[in-house]
Amino acid sequence: MPDSSSGERAPLRLTRRGRAVLVAFAAAFTLAALWLDGGTGAFAGGRAQHHGPSGHVRSTVVEPGDTLWRIATDSDPGADPRVTVQRIIDLNGLGGDPTVQPGQRLVLPAG
Structure with missing residues (x-):
């Protein structure tokens, strides 16, 4: 165990559970972004301007x-x-x- 008075810290390590939480968070974030996008991506159509729920995007x-x-x-x-x-x-x-x-x-x- 490193000496806390020397200012050295142990390197950060992710457990299997921590990695699973990060992957789940990234997947949830991606799905939320796609949901908020509302299908206005490249396949939704040309030069049209798309308005999100707030009307500002x-x-x-x-x-x-x-x-x-x-x-x-x-x-x-x-x-x-x-x-x-x-x-x-x-x-x-x-x-x-x-x-x-x-x-x-x-x-x-x-x-």
């Missing part, structure tokens, strides 16, 4: 030829596209590579 599916700039100007025509593009990048965790692919679902900022 919008998303779009990237179509061939789409760019972040075009998506930004379509989603909020009155706003500065540079700001909207950055908000889309931030919301979707695109970070270092803000390239979008056809079929990709993007969350859009609330107008």
Whole structure:
């Protein structure tokens, strides 16, 4: 047993039960996310904007030829596209590579 006065701590180990709890939590989280998505994924249809239960969540599916700039100007025509593009990048965790692919679902900022 490490000496607590030296500041060393034993490495964290997961028991079989702990791993099972983590897997169950991850599965429940994934199912909840899919349920909240409500079928608005890539197979739900093209460029339509989908509203969740609160009406504030919008998303779009990237179509061939789409760019972040075009998506930004379509989603909020009155706003500065540079700001909207950055908000889309931030919301979707695109970070270092803000390239979008056809079929990709993007969350859009609330107008």
